[in-house]
Structures are given as C-alpha cells and as structure tokens.
Amino acid sequence: MADVDFQTLISYHSMTGDDETLKYLFISEIISGGDARNLFGLHVTGPLDPNPLTELDRFVNDLRRKYRTYVVGYDIEHGVVQLPTMFGHDFGDQIGRFATLVDDNNNQFEVLVERNNTGLYLTRGWHALRDFYKIGLGAWVYLFFVGEGRFEITIQNRFRKKVRTPNFSPSLRFEIDRDMLPFLMVDAVPRPYVHDPLKFQFTYEKRLTGDEIDSGWMMLAYGGVCEMILNKDSTSVKLVDDYGNAWLCTVVYGTQTYEHFKIGGGWKRMVDARRIKRGSHVVIGAPIAGSNETLYWKMIR
Template identity: 40%
Template sequence: GAIILPRMFADDFGDDITRVVSLVDLGNNRFQCLAEKINQNVYLTRGWGAIQDFYDIRFGAWIMLLYKGAGEFGIVLQDRFHRPIQPRQFFPPMQFIIDMCRIPDYFVDNLPESIELLSYAHNRSFFTLAHDKSLTLSDVTEGYLYVPYDNFGEHVFDEDITFIKLVDDCGCAWACDVTYHATNPRHFRVAGQWSRLVAARRLLVDETIKIGSQANGLSNTIYLMFTK
C-alpha cells in the first residue's frame, strides 16, 4: 500500500517532511512510513500497508492526519461510513519500524508517480530459499517460531546464530533471538519480537506463512509473506 498526501499539505509542509515519518494513533501505536517526494507531491510508501493490516481496512476508510512537526503525524481512522475505528490496545503500544536496508537516506529522483509501483513488495530474490510453514499452536501461543533445520534452516542459518531480523510483507522489521536445537528433529527457535508480530498481524493456528532468504544463505535477515 501507499498514499499520496493532499497537494495543499505538500505545498505548506513538504519541505519539513523527513525521509521517514511516524504516524501515531490514539492508542500510541506508532507506524513508521518511508516518504517519497515526486514532482512536489509527498507519498507515504513502505510501512503504509501495516496500518491497513492493523486496522483491517478492506473496503476503504477515511484517515485524518494531524501534522505535529518533525515528521510526526497523529492519526484517527473512520470506516467508509464515517464511523470511528478504535485502535487496538497493546501494552506496550506497538512499534512498526520499517526496514531501511539498502534504502538511501536521501530522496530518490525520477520515481514513478504510481501508487501500485510505489507500494512495498518483497523482491523475488528474497525467497530464493523458501519454506512454507503452517503455524502450530506453539508457534502462535508460546512466543517462538519453530523453523526446521532439514531442507531449509541448514541452508539459511549458521548453527551459532543468535539474532535475526524478520521483515514482513509491509516492509516492517522485527528483531528476534534465535537458538539452534539439536534434538530430533533438529530445528531453530525464533523468539524475541516474534510474539509481538503474531499479535500485531493476528496470526492463527494452521495459517500458512512463507519464510524466505536470499540465495547467499547464512543470512541475518529473513523475509515473511502471509496468506491473508
């Protein structure tokens, strides 16, 4: 997902917009979004999809943005019938931090003025090594993701690895601890912010996710795609 901000806002405050902006809802949940400036318009791209998913927006909605300065907005959402959408409550509030790997800290010239093309999507190369995982009860409720060693983990993780970054299909990054277990069957357990990701994305038992890595293997960044 991506949006273009009203041109009036871009004319008045476009120069104040930084490369990364923060949108904060009434529950203090914070969503980072990558900003792009194209032909004097301001777009919010990578990370915007996290708001759509978090609020389960499927058939359109209204969003009010209150610019606070320094690249931060307060947000209030209404459904398409202008009924308030209450934010989900978490303690501590959710923090959706976008993955900035290979993203320059300056605005890029000559980008297309297309919402579809500006919307974040994983590169196919991120799933050169891939595993389709059906979530179990322990994956969803016990705070860790079970990743098999055979035919996937052995090609992706070093046995001594202790930390990875999960990047979801909205472009948000989740810091996770990893431990290798030599018990039969051998596997890796991914903990840390995995439980927060489960809660934020409302993941359910028997839901299938795709876990991917680039071809070089032994990576500290793993990519996720969700079926819903």
C-alpha cells in the same frame, strides 16, 4: 477589512486583551479574502500552544489544529497513499525521508516518504495499518501534522464510525526495513512495497500451528533449507515482513524431539501486531546460502 492593516489590528487587540474582537478579525479576514499570507504566516501555520490560557489562545489553537488536519482514503489493496496537495504546499518542507504515525494509544508506525513532481506519498510501512486496525472495506485516516515528520492519526471506517484503537503494553512500534530504499524518478509514481524476488532464492513454507501463535516461538525444522540459511550459532535475525516492516528476532537452535530453530522475540510482536492466526500459510525466504542476518517473510492469502 481588506483595506485595513490586519497585522496592526492584531497587535493592538492583543495588547488590549479584546479576545472577541480578535476572533472577529480572524473570521472576517478569512471571509473577506484579505491578506492570507499574513494570516497564515502569523497564526494558522504556527506551532500549537502547549498551554493555552485565554479564550483567544484556545481559539487560535483550534484553528491551527483544523488547518493541520488532513483526510486520506485507505485502500486495503494498495499500500501507498498520496498526501493532499495542500499539505505539500504548507508543510512539505517540514517532512523528510521518514514519517511517524501515532494513534491515541501511542502505537507508532514508521513510514517511508517518497516525492515526485506531483506531490508526497507515504509508501513502505503504510500497509501495516490494514491488519493492525482490522480494516476490511477501506477506511478514512485523519492525519494531524504535529511537526518534525510526526502525525497523530485517527481512523474511521467507510461509514464514518471511529475504529477501535488496539491497546498494547508497551505500545507497539512498527519500524520499516531501511535497507535498499527505492530511488524515485521525479516523473515516476511510487509503488507499494513488495519483496524483491531475489530475496527468495531459498524458501521454506509452512502453516502456523496454534502453539506457534500462543507461545511466541515459530518453529523451523533444521534439515533442508533452514540448514542452508541459518547457522547453529546464530542468536538473532531480522525478519522483514511483506509490508516492509522489520522485526528483530531471537534465534535458538535445539535438538529436543528433533533438530530445529526457534524464532522468538520480535516474532511474538509481529503476531500480535498483524493479528496472525493459526493455520496461516507463510513463506520464509533468504537471498543466499549461509548464515543470513536477514530473512524475508510473507503470508499467502
């Protein structure tokens, strides 16, 4: 088979419609170690056919899907994963600074893509999978590269059982905070996202009540720190969590019972997405005194 003009054979059998012979040619070429560049360039790395009509079309689509599927381990203690080297070789030029992971219920996770001289890494935003899918002992993440920085994902636990996909209406979308993106040297290993300590010059600690979980409003007493970091006229604030995700929240100043701020909107989505529970110990931080447009949030585990 290696001595045969593979491209000519493909063209001939495509015109004659001989699907079985074409499938044989594909398999034989792979087994014989023939001209892989022709095979990959013409067929395997191409885009999926959205409407495969013939058996051959479906066969090629299945081959392409398998070729574009990668498996990575998910370590709950480490918010970074390196993509397989094969992905970088085959599709590295088709992915930019950001990628989107989409599950089978259309929940979407934006993640930061970082590069060094050893490969490609998914960093900021990657850790969000931990709480959303209740990953306790680690997992296997199957990444099917659709193209244009988009992956379809399926998650299995350590024992290869599919993890249930949460169903939200509308589906949840995780967006990372794009402020102060890291600059990475080519010989440096990307690190998980962590809050800059300077973002916590002013801090407010509390334990969340059941009402704050159920009602969709987080209550902050006005006096003290909150009086210094928020303005009574504020109507919105960006809340950046400890995985690097940004949530646009509404702010309401109130005086009933006691002076306070209520944080809602994106807060409720974050509670649902991260499975935050009553009694959780949280810290809200601000970098400066004054009317902050962004606050930083972390959970003390």
